[in-house]
Amino acid sequence: MDFNLTPQQQLMQQLMRDFAENEVKPLAAEIDETERFPRETVEKMARFGMLGINVPKQYGGAGADTLSYVLAIEEIAKVCATTAIILSAHTSLACGPILAYGTEEQKQKYLVPLAKGEKLGAFGLTEPNAGTDSAAQQTVAVPEGDHYVLNGSKCFITNGGQADIYIIFAMTDKSKGNKGISAFIVEKGFPGFSIGKKEHKMGIRASSTTELIFEDCIVPKENLLGEVNKGFKIAMTTLDGGRVGVAAQALGIAEGAFEETIRYMKERVQFGKPLSAFQGLQWMAADMKCAIEGAKLLLYRAAMVKDSGRPFSMDAAMAKLRCAETAMDVTSKCVQLHGGYGYSREYPLERMMRDAKITEIYEGTTQVQKMVITGQLFK
């Protein structure tokens, strides 16, 4: 067993740390405050080849391993959780399923521009009445001649309105429940496809989260992703990959808050000594460090299992569960250690705490992760 990063992974970490520090961090507070989508950062990530990190080189990506991708998300999330999820949703949820299930034509037409960063991607599964119960899809797709006609709506879609290419799930056979769902590649300009209401959120406020509306939306038959009625499996395996990305985001948030707090504890003096000299507070820091490093090991292992080709659902679920809970717990404690300054927008801690909460909810709630884990344990 080797706990060392490869030289490639070390360089990737160094690159993403520099990028996060120089390009992402300076915008983090402002885009949170104004809920402005950081288009300029997306353009920079595209220019520097960061939107196709783990897409094979033959499709325009960097051909990196999953752990390198995790390190990239983690470094960005340390300074800005919003930017991290824009990248994660694009990579895991849009590039991921096209790479895994797309035809060669679909890969050339959609994956290549996504990986090169010419297009941004999104993923539409959740509906107003199909959240955790994602099989209860009400969006329908009816075949007609050389195309499908989609009707229905999606909600809480990350990169909604900003993305050019959407992976959309819809019922092709209502009688079959989750065995009647199919996946489609939908372009922004397809007739009958429009963007609905934009959400105003507690955290990750600059990520564009919107409704997607399909009114007699025409989708060519060649844009069916995978086989008819096999879409639920595509959704579930895509989310396994997505969970690795969200876990990396959560871990990064925890680490970012923790680094800020260690620095603060050395500087902040009360009762004539720095906070770091109070044993009660030292012990809080020790507990946080253990939680972060434990979550990191689960996550890095999940990434490596994914690359080994072995089933990784349970590893991804455990990593996502532990990283998200660690993010929430650590950021809350870090706000506490900063006292009034932690609660003030002058410091990034309150933003990090608001951002952390979503990691316990999206791409499978904490409770869903436990369902996945126990489903494997007791099968």
Added chain:
Amino acid sequence: MKIIVCIKQVPDTTEVKLDPKTGRLIRDGVPSIINPDDKNALEQALSIKDENPDATVTVVSMGPPQADIAMREALAMGADEAILISGREFGGSDTWATSYIIATAIKKIGEYDLILCGHQAIDGDTAQVGPQIAEQLGIPQITYVQAMRIEGDEVIATRQLEDGYAVVSAKMPVLLTAIKELNSPRYMTPRGIFEAYEKQVRVWGFADVPVDEARIGLKGSPTNVNKTFSPEPRGKGEMLEGADRNTVKALISKLTEKHVL
């Protein structure tokens, strides 16, 4: 056009401390980076290559085997090839011996039009190796370069001086030393990182570089370090508080007294 860029892997001195007893750098656990000015030199080479696709950029460094990662970083930024001069025999070389070894290696590479170096390394701060390489090779040098362009077979460069700047030109081949004002170094790309490991970093040992053994290492180095130490911390500064006219007057008189104004 053939461009050679000399780089050095250095400890990130923003994170380095001195051992108060020995006066030496505590290098344990300190990350190593490409010397910042050298990255400006590399960026200049790469931007010339951007505009002249025929140009090649060869990165040369002398250092321990661990400097491999710095070579890979240079490749991941876009350099074409990398040569690491590495061997025990080279250990202990001062700037004169180092520049002799690097110049000898450059002669072995053969043809070149431009050699770019950072003006100084953040660990030694000597600013000697670049100019000495030019001397050893017998080519012109332009130091402290903040801007440059190529016209025909000439380089026209702006040198930063303490009280202004000077624009000078020299026929190629020429060696330039870069300062940070020259440009902003590009990032590596994720793809570049993985391709950097598909390329080869050539490692040249003692047997590969035709140097005179008496002129390298400790015995070939005229420099002797007698002592290293941290400078005494300066006394506490004097704080003037207030935002009124009298405080400003007091400040101005203090600054005038110290010949700052």
